[in-house]
Amino acid sequence: MRICNLASGSSGNCTYIESEKTRVLIDDGKPLDYVLNALNELKVAPDSINAILITHEHSDHIKGISKLSRAFNIPIYAHTYISEILIHQLQVDKNMFNFFDSDFDIGDLHIQPFPVQHDSKYCVGYRINEEDAVVSVVTDIGCFTDSVYETIKSSAVVYLEANYDPEMLMSYPNYPPFLKKRINSDHGHLSNLSCAKAIEKLVHSGTRLVVLSHISEHSNTENLAVSTIASYLESKNIIPNVNVKLDIAHHEQRGTIFRITPTSKKN
Numbered sequence: 001m002r003i004c005n006l007a008s009g010s011s012g013n014c015t016y017i018e019s020e021k022t023r024v025l026i027d028d029g030k031p032l033d034y035v036l037n038a039l040n041e042l043k044v045a046p047d048s049i050n051a052i053l054i055t056h057e058h059s060d061h062i063k064g065i066s067k068l069s070r071a072f073n074i075p076i077y078a079h080t081y082i083s084e085i086l087i088h089q090l091q092v093d094k095n096m097f098n099f100f101d102s103d104f105d106i107g108d109l110h111i112q113p114f115p116v117q118h119d120s121k122y123c124v125g126y127r128i129n130e131e132d133a134v135v136s137v138v139t140d141i142g143c144f145t146d147s148v149y150e151t152i153k154s155s156a157v158v159y160l161e162a163n164y165d166p167e168m169l170m171s172y173p174n175y176p177p178f179l180k181k182r183i184n185s186d187h188g189h190l191s192n193l194s195c196a197k198a199i200e201k202l203v204h205s206g207t208r209l210v211v212l213s214h215i216s217e218h219s220n221t222e223n224l225a226v227s228t229i230a231s232y233l234e235s236k237n238i239i240p241n242v243n244v245k246l247d248i249a250h251h252e253q254r255g256t257i258f259r260i261t262p263t264s265k266k267n
């Protein structure tokens, strides 16, 4: 599999995942030109994408989908619980929607959606595998629950949100108190420290690469997220770049391209 985040954060999210035979995007909250440029860098023709998988209905995850789906005839997959909202909000022919309430396959990818705590109508993370090569994408999550852990443990690669630093969040002047409370709740977003504790568990399950995602533009920085998480992990004898690689999903720039190969295809 080849995996690459194209954009991450409240200004728009999009992650690309491909296997030998299948190409999917998770969410698209970016302008059409942005996504086309990023796909072009990956040498991916947009009309070769088999599906856009939606995590939830917040605009930073769906606002680019109508144009992209219409321009290249790309089917859209989402949970049945948000079907009405999406049909209402996206300007896309109804036939383009595929609503799910359990696992499904697209080509040679097995897609396992699972519920996460977030203050949308309904929100899922995705565990995606080609045979025994597994990637999980978990952004927009108020709480790293046991059931999330049980679902994604031992994934080779995890895109996990490190949304905010509590001090920066509380001192940011342009957020009203209710919004700070929402972000900081069990149905909002993960702080750097909560993310670090989740990574600690994942590393013990066998995960070796975590991409810090959905980093807030206002109440976090990439450097602060990495340094907070690295020092927590070091205090638990988990050494970044030795026991686990930490990478970054950027706001306006595609991230690193990663490859994971199923055992049967390694020579």
Ligand SMILES: [Zn+2]
Pocket: 056, 058, 118, 120, 140
């Ligand atoms: Zn959200």
Ligand SMILES: [Zn+2]
Pocket: 009, 010, 013, 058, 060, 061, 140, 214
């Ligand atoms: Zn979001």
